[in-house]
Amino acid sequence: MKQSVVLYKKIPPDLQQRLEQHFEVRFFDGIKAENREQVIHALSDAAGMIGASVPVRADLLDHAPHLRAISTISVGYDQFDVSDLTQRRIVLMHTPTVLTETTADTVFTLIMMTARRALEMAEMVKAGKWQRSIGSESYGVDVHDKTIGILGMGRIGAAVARRAHAGFGMKVLYWNDMPNPRVEQAYAAQRCELEPLLEQADFVCITLPLTDQTYRLINAQRLAQMRPEAILINGARGKIVDQAALIEALKNGTIRAAGLDVFEVEPLPADSELLKLPNVVALPHIGSATHETRYNMAACAVDNLITALTGEVRENSVNGHLLR
Ligand SMILES: NC(=O)C1=CN([C@@H]2O[C@H](COP(=O)(O)OP(=O)(O)OC[C@H]3O[C@@H](n4cnc5c(N)ncnc54)[C@H](OP(=O)(O)O)[C@@H]3O)[C@@H](O)[C@H]2O)C=CC1
Numbered sequence: 001m002k003q004s005v006v007l008y009k010k011i012p013p014d015l016q017q018r019l020e021q022h023f024e025v026r027f028f029d030g031i032k033a034e035n036r037e038q039v040i041h042a043l044s045d046a047a048g049m050i051g052a053s054v055p056v057r058a059d060l061l062d063h064a065p066h067l068r069a070i071s072t073i074s075v076g077y078d079q080f081d082v083s084d085l086t087q088r089r090i091v092l093m094h095t096p097t098v099l100t101e102t103t104a105d106t107v108f109t110l111i112m113m114t115a116r117r118a119l120e121m122a123e124m125v126k127a128g129k130w131q132r133s134i135g136s137e138s139y140g141v142d143v144h145d146k147t148i149g150i151l152g153m154g155r156i157g158a159a160v161a162r163r164a165h166a167g168f169g170m171k172v173l174y175w176n177d178m179p180n181p182r183v184e185q186a187y188a189a190q191r192c193e194l195e196p197l198l199e200q201a202d203f204v205c206i207t208l209p210l211t212d213q214t215y216r217l218i219n220a221q222r223l224a225q226m227r228p229e230a231i232l233i234n235g236a237r238g239k240i241v242d243q244a245a246l247i248e249a250l251k252n253g254t255i256r257a258a259g260l261d262v263f264e265v266e267p268l269p270a271d272s273e274l275l276k277l278p279n280v281v282a283l284p285h286i287g288s289a290t291h292e293t294r295y296n297m298a299a300c301a302v303d304n305l306i307t308a309l310t311g312e313v314r315e316n317s318v319n320g321h322l323l324r
């Protein structure tokens with residue numbers, strides 16, 4: 001008899017078929033109040049789960065006594081309590097690498113849009129308000145030859161550093177718990193403490209995971225350490241920034257602008273003050289959202305679940321090494 005798995009995000013039909021070759025698949029379009037009882041029922045004999053964008057914690061896991069693997073269609077895994085999963089002997093799989101370049105492109109999109117005020121200017125043109133040559137009040141700032149400060153020099157941070165160094169001639173500073181000799185050599189990146197990085201960078205880019213240590217890392221005090229001309233880019237997780245403090249800093253000119261793909265609460269409420277600020281570019285968490293990359297992530301996650309439940313986990317596991 002096939003093992004049963006809960007699929008809680010829509011994936012391309014050919015990938016669902018690949019799953020179905022190995023498992024009995026019970027599909028749910030997300031996990032929400034309306035279908036929670038049915039999900040819990042399906043979890044009662046499930047060996048695996050695969051999906052994204054939903055916290056999967058003890059309130060669900062307590063109903064899944066046979067669960068052995070969860071495959072998240074994301075690289076970030078802050079929706080999970082890894083030590084609880086490990087205690088339950090559930091392996092957590094994720095999708096690093098396949099989304100690195102696309103997410104770095106999104107970070108650079110935010111850098112360009114905020115620096116050149118592309119959204120404001122495009123909205124002005126669309127509104128039919130472009131009636132004469134623009135004046136200095138509408139100018140942006142250069143990106144090339146500036147200093148970028150990258151918080152979290154992992155996969156995505158390094159891909160951002162490559163674009164900054166090779167494409168824009170930028171000086172690269174970074175803050176990371178361990179040195180990254182490869183980026184130091186390849187992109188002349190310099191590792192620094194957080195405070196000097198914040199004091200020097202024209203662009204501060206967050207590419208860190210959300211953890212207890214990084215929660216609200218960028219608070220009012222750290223925003224005040226940034227240059228008034230500096231731009232904050234968050235392509236990682238909203239909760240790494242104190243959003244109320246950021247709104248204040250953007251309103252009172254502590255920093256120039258912010259480019260945000262992620263927010264404390266998602267979807268960002270339509271009445272958020274952030275949306276009223278002209279110096280904010282807000283995207284709906286689209287870091288990896290291209291057809292190619294989302295397909296590759298789903299394929300990676302499907303293969304991860306198959307390996308975790310039928311083979312030997314060698315890569316893409318968050319806690320596999322703790323379970324051997
Ligand atoms: N907006 C979007 O759609 C997307 C957002 N993301 C987010 O981006 C994050 C980063 O992804 P990725 O680059 O693949 O992950 P990596 O693990 O490769 O990089 C994270 C880096 O941050 C460092 N780091 C972690 N904690 C700290 C800390 N407390 N202090 C200093 N450095 C720290 C890590 O160092 P070390 O390894 O030495 O601990 C590592 O170098 C993901 O966790 C996810 O949340 C990812 C993809 C898309």
Ligand SMILES: O=CC(=O)O
Pocket residue numbers: 073074075076077099287288
């Ligand atoms: O936010 C996206 C991810 O893959 O993590």
